[in-house]
Amino acid sequence: MTDEWISFAEEGDESDSAAADGWCVVVVDDDPEVHEATRFALRHVHVHGRPLYLLHMHSAEEARRVLPTLVNPAVILLDVVMETEDAGLQLVDFIRGTCKLASTRIVLRTGQPGYAPELSVFARYDINDYFTKAELTRTRLITAMTSAVKSHEQIRTIDESRRGLELIVRSSAGLLQPQALAAFAEGVLTQAKALLRGPIDGIVCAQRGSPFDANDNRLFVVGAAGALSTAICHPLSELPADSVVELISRSLRERRNLHGEKHSVLFLSTREREAAIYVETPGELNEVDRQMLEVFAANLSACFSNLQHFEEVHRLAFRDPLTGLLNRAGLLRELDGAAGRSDLRLLLADLNHFTDLNDGLGQEAGDLLLQSVGTRLRDGLGQHATVARVGADLFALVGESERLIPAVVHGLFEAPFACGELGIAMSVRTGFCDLGDCSDGLSALRRANMALKVAKGSLSEPDVGYQPAMAERTRVRLGVLSQLHRDFSDGRLELWFQPQVALANGRAEALEALLRWPDGKGGWVHPPSLFIPVAEYSGLILPIGAFVLDRSCALLAHLDSLGIGPPRVAVNVAMPQLRSADFTAMVLDTLSRHGLKGHRLELEITESIAMDEAQALRQRLNALRAEGVRIAIDDFGTGYSSLAQLRELPVDALKLDRRFVSGSAQGPDEAFAECILGLAHQLGLSTVAEGIETAEQAAVMKRLGCQIGQGYWHARPMPEQALRTWLEEHKGS
Ligand code: C2E
Ligand code: MG
Ligand code: MG
Numbered sequence: 001m002t003d004e005w006i007s008f009a010e011e012g013d014e015s016d017s018a019a020a021d022g023w024c025v026v027v028v029d030d031d032p033e034v035h036e037a038t039r040f041a042l043r044h045v046h047v048h049g050r051p052l053y054l055l056h057m058h059s060a061e062e063a064r065r066v067l068p069t070l071v072n073p074a075v076i077l078l079d080v081v082m083e084t085e086d087a088g089l090q091l092v093d094f095i096r097g098t099c100k101l102a103s104t105r106i107v108l109r110t111g112q113p114g115y116a117p118e119l120s121v122f123a124r125y126d127i128n129d130y131f132t133k134a135e136l137t138r139t140r141l142i143t144a145m146t147s148a149v150k151s152h153e154q155i156r157t158i159d160e161s162r163r164g165l166e167l168i169v170r171s172s173a174g175l176l177q178p179q180a181l182a183a184f185a186e187g188v189l190t191q192a193k194a195l196l197r198g199p200i201d202g203i204v205c206a207q208r209g210s211p212f213d214a215n216d217n218r219l220f221v222v223g224a225a226g227a228l229s230t231a232i233c234h235p236l237s238e239l240p241a242d243s244v245v246e247l248i249s250r251s252l253r254e255r256r257n258l259h260g261e262k263h264s265v266l267f268l269s270t271r272e273r274e275a276a277i278y279v280e281t282p283g284e285l286n287e288v289d290r291q292m293l294e295v296f297a298a299n300l301s302a303c304f305s306n307l308q309h310f311e312e313v314h315r316l317a318f319r320d321p322l323t324g325l326l327n328r329a330g331l332l333r334e335l336d337g338a339a340g341r342s343d344l345r346l347l348l349a350d351l352n353h354f355t356d357l358n359d360g361l362g363q364e365a366g367d368l369l370l371q372s373v374g375t376r377l378r379d380g381l382g383q384h385a386t387v388a389r390v391g392a393d394l395f396a397l398v399g400e401s402e403r404l405i406p407a408v409v410h411g412l413f414e415a416p417f418a419c420g421e422l423g424i425a426m427s428v429r430t431g432f433c434d435l436g437d438c439s440d441g442l443s444a445l446r447r448a449n450m451a452l453k454v455a456k457g458s459l460s461e462p463d464v465g466y467q468p469a470m471a472e473r474t475r476v477r478l479g480v481l482s483q484l485h486r487d488f489s490d491g492r493l494e495l496w497f498q499p500q501v502a503l504a505n506g507r508a509e510a511l512e513a514l515l516r517w518p519d520g521k522g523g524w525v526h527p528p529s530l531f532i533p534v535a536e537y538s539g540l541i542l543p544i545g546a547f548v549l550d551r552s553c554a555l556l557a558h559l560d561s562l563g564i565g566p567p568r569v570a571v572n573v574a575m576p577q578l579r580s581a582d583f584t585a586m587v588l589d590t591l592s593r594h595g596l597k598g599h600r601l602e603l604e605i606t607e608s609i610a611m612d613e614a615q616a617l618r619q620r621l622n623a624l625r626a627e628g629v630r631i632a633i634d635d636f637g638t639g640y641s642s643l644a645q646l647r648e649l650p651v652d653a654l655k656l657d658r659r660f661v662s663g664s665a666q667g668p669d670e671a672f673a674e675c676i677l678g679l680a681h682q683l684g685l686s687t688v689a690e691g692i693e694t695a696e697q698a699a700v701m702k703r704l705g706c707q708i709g710q711g712y713w714h715a716r717p718m719p720e721q722a723l724r725t726w727l728e729e730h731k732g733s
Contacts, residue, residue, distance in 0.1 A: 022053040023149050024070065028063045028091065029079040029109065034133065038077060041141040047149040049286060060087035067099050072156070075105045075128075075148040092125040103155040105148035109133065206236045206248050207275035219249065244278050251276040259290055322367060323374030326388035328445075331396050334386050335441030338398060342436030345401040348448045349377075349409055349428040350456060354393035355579065357424065365419050372417040373426065380412045390445075395428075398435075406430045406463035429455040433466035450474055453537070480526060480534045484517070487525070488544055493517055495551045498717040499726065500570065500688055500710040503702040508566040508730060510602060512710065513552040514717045515544070536574045545577045546586060553594040553601070555720060564727040570602040570632065578605065584623045591627075598628025604655065606634045621650045632688065637676055654680045655710075658691030661701060662711065670700065677704050 027038050035056050042052050055073070057063045060082045067076075076095065080088035088108065095101050108130035128148050131140060206219050219236035221228075231239050239245050244263075251258050251265040252274060258265040261284045266277045318330030326334065338344050351373065358366035370393065377387045377395055385399030397404055409430060416423035431452025438444035447466040455464040487493060497511040515532070517525045525531075535541040552569045559565035577583055591601060603624070605617075621631050632653035637660055660673040673689075680687045689701040692711030701709055715726055 022051045023047055023075070023152075024055060024073040025052050025145060025149075026055045026057065026063075026067070026070070026073050026076040028057045028060065028076060028082075028088070030059055030082045031079065031133070032058075034079065034109065034136065037136045038141060041136070041138040042145060045142055045145065047146050048153065052145065052149070059083060060091050063091055064094060067095060067101075070099075070101075072101060073104050074152040075107060075145060077107045077109065077145075079109050081110075089125070092127070096126065103152050103159060105152045107131075107144055107148055109136075205275055205277045206252075208252070219252070248276045248278050251278075257294060259285055264290075320374075320389045323371055323389050325374050325378065325395075326386065328388070328390040331386070331388035331390055331398070332441040332445065334388075334398060335435070335438075335444050338435050339438045339440050339444055340435065342434060343400055343402075344398060344435040345404050345432055346435060346444045346448045347397045347399075347404050347406070347409065347430055347432040348390070348452045349395045349397065349430050350391075350452055351393040351395075352427045352429060354426075361419070361422075365422075369417055369419045369424060369426070372419065376412055376417065377409075381408070396445075396448075401434055404432075406432070410462075428462075430463045431455050431466070432463075447471070477534050477537070480531055481538050481540065483525070484531055484535060485540060487517065488540065488547075492520075493544070493547070494719065495548060495555075496717040496719050497552075497555070497569075497723050498710060499566070499715045499723075499730075500708050501714045501730075503689075503698060503706060503709045506714070506730065508727060509708050510566055510568045510570045511552075511556070511723070512570040512604070512717075513548055513555075513572070515548060516717075516719075532574065536576055539576060541574045541576050542580060545574060546590075548572075549587065549590050550593075553590050553596055556600060557594040557596060559724070559727065562724070564724070564731060566727070568600045568602050568630065570604055572604045572634065578617055578620060584620050587624060587629065588627055591629075598624070599630065602630040602632050602653065604632045604634040618650060625650050625652075635690070637672065651685060653686045653688060655688040655690050656701075656706065658711075661689045662691040662693045662697055670704075673701070673706075674704050677706055681705060 025042065027035055029035060035058075039054055039056075042054065045052050052074075055066075055070075057066055067073075078088050078091060080086065082088060084090075092106060095104065095106065105128045106125065107128050110130055110132050128151065129144050131144065206221050208217060208219055221231040221234055221236055221239065228239065228241070228244070236245055236248060247258060247260070247263065247265050251267045255267055255269065255274070257267050262281055264279050264281055264285060266279065268275045268277065318326060318333065320327040320330075335346065354366070354369075357369065361369075370389070373395065374387070374389060377397065381387060381397060381399065381404070384403050385397045388396040388398075390396045397409070409428060413427055416425045429452065431448050431450070431454065433444060433447035433451060435444055438447065447470075450470040451464040451466040454470065455462055458464070494516045496514050496516050498514060499508045500510040500512060501507060502509050515528050517528075517531055519525045532541070535544055549571055552571050556565055556569045580586075587601070587603075588598075591598060603621075625631060630652040631650060632655055633649075633651055634655045635657045636654045637657045654676065656673060656676055660670075660676065677687055686708070687706045688708040688710055689697075689706045690710050692698050692701060692709045692713045694713055697711070698709055698713055718726065
């Protein structure tokens with residue numbers, strides 16, 4: 001190789017034809033005369049303002065050694081006949097196939113005057129031009145080289161901008177992060193570098209409007225790379241370079257691209273926003289580069305618009321607008337990535353009594369409360385956990401199992417939460433599961449939810465971890481539910497009635513309506529203690545409860561018409577029914593449809609229900625009581641209510657639980673029964689003893705001052721027909 005190669009190597013550290021200052025032209029020929037002529041002819045030639053640098057190789061063999069080390073030479077002037085007849089053509093194969101030099105232009109020199117290669121050779125080898133030795137005139141050479149260099153440059157540009165676009169498209173997924181615009185600016189810098197083939201070190205992307213404050217309409221730096229990257233997120237006016245501020249402002253004002261000696265400013269416009277990107281360039285751009293940048297700017301505008309669109313869609317899809325936390329979809333995405341990691345845990349925290357507060361204080365206050373809970377969780381755990389809001393009052397936390405324990409979460413709920421002027425105390429129940437053996441986010445969420453349901457149904461255990469048995473229980477429950485749904489729709493559920501009698505004289509005081517699910521073969525599909533909770537859990541209790549109330553009132557009206565109607569009917573009511581806003585109206589409507597006064601109905605609510613969400617309930621129960629409807633607390637003595645709370649509730653009667661009457665394995669707890677009955681008496685409540693199975697138990701209850709008894713001793717629950725007979729028989733008693 002000759003001195004041109006050496007001088008080229010000294011100029012730049014890469015042999016790219018476009019490296020800084022020149023186009024690389026390789027001459028491969030075994031005829032020294034050709035080298036000489038070429039060198040002489042191209043001595044002072046510049047293409048697009050850059051000189052040509054010649055690399056001389058004297059055999060196909062030498063070329064095979066050196067060519068693979070070159071990066072994209074512009075042109076190869078190639079002799080066809082060298083060591084062999086077709087050494088040159090074989091070298092073309094090598095250049096295209098092995099060296100993968102696609103944009104390098106090849107000009108062939110044929111040995112014989114007038115001997116042109118076949119046309120097929122041009123097509124197959126992508127050859128630009130050819131000439132014979134005799135045609136190696138200066139003009140001919142200059143024209144051939146100039147056009148070859150230009151076409152090389154075109155191919156390269158197209159290729160590069162295609163690659164640039166690919167890069168932009170590919171990086172658009174990454175552009176969705178909060179620092180998207182910064183990444184975008186970084187991407188632009190890389191692309192601009194590739195386009196302009198030069199070192200670029202300053203770039204600033206500015207748009208109108210603060211990224212943080214919707215009311216701040218100043219120009220802001222939303223992305224920057226290179227020397228000016230510290231300016232990101234600051235107002236443009238604070239940029240240390242005044243000239244840059246001025247240029248960006250001007251581009252935005254005049255809504256166009258600007259090109260100067262050492263810079264270009266690209267104006268980007270989308271329907272919603274405008275931005276300008278300042279790029280520092282190595283020197284004044286020539287016409288071709290300018291055009292390239294203009295096209296690039298147009299492409300960027302499209303990307304920029306997509307970016308904003310993506311950001312908006314992304315925000316809407318994965319963020320909860322109220323708290324700014326991730327929403328369910330956002331959480332699931334996060335969980336999908338974390339599933340399978342045994343060191344991580346998902347914990348769901350459900351606010352206790354939130355519905356109550358929301359009803360009592362109004363939705364606006366409820367929203368404020370949720371926001372302060374969200375903020376507290378994020379501030380308290382944000383470094384260690386991802387926080388999301390996945391339901392109205394349901395928050396989810398994902399973090400290290402060791403740190404994310406219920407006690408830590410409860411700790412965050414010790415201080416009251418700001419809600420306007422008020423400070424409101426809140427507490428949570430939690431359900432959690434480890435992500436180790438979860439296959440994806442959804443299965444983790446299901447598991448934590450199952451655990452939470454258990455926690456919510458328990459009075460003593462506010463925090464429950466997932467156990468595989470829960471999944472089995474859920475499966476069974478789902479089976480029960482679908483069958484119950486079907487049979488209820490088909491009218492297969494029956495209502496049986498059990499009399500409550502006055503212990504003083506044995507007269508029927510009331511009938512308690514009890515659901516039955518007959519299997520059609522004389523037995524039961526499931527007992528109420530099993531299927532009622534399933535119906536409650538699923539909401540099916542709402543239509544079923546309405547059915548029970550309607551049938552009970554219908555029966556009482558019918559019995560009245562027969563002259564054997566007892567004073568009232570007692571109907572069991574579940575929590576979901578009491579929670580439903582139209583419960584009061586539904587009850588009153590049913591009564592009036594059957595022509596019954598309010599005092600003919602007693603609603604039995606369980607003690608645990610009565611104490612939970614007491615405030616919201618009180619309003620509904622009071623409205624019913626105002627119409628004469630009686631309220632009884634069922635299974636009294638099994639729950640955890642405090643006497644003080646009991647006093648607060650609008651209640652007419654206590655139903656003493658069976659365990660204090662017919663007893664547990666140890667026999668009836670008489671002392672306890674006496675105490676409860678005394679208490680009821682003091683509070684002015686009437687009392688019903690449940691589960692009286694013997695004459696002796698009836699006598700004890702009567703002695704202790706209980707007014708009404710219910711149990712197998714007096715009568716078992718019965719279907720309508722049997723009940724009518726029983727009432728006829730006991731009419732006079
Ligand atoms: P509950 O309201 O406490 O009803 C009394 C239960 O005690 C009934 O069980 C009744 O058959 C049973 N029982 C009555 N006398 C005796 C006795 O002397 N000895 C014994 N060992 N048991 C007696 P049942 O019918 O199996 O109902 C169980 C629970 O299912 C009910 O307890 C109630 O909480 C619920 N339930 C039944 N029907 C309905 C309904 O229509 N709606 C709602 N929400 N719950 C219902
Ligand atoms: Mg009951
Ligand atoms: Mg009971």
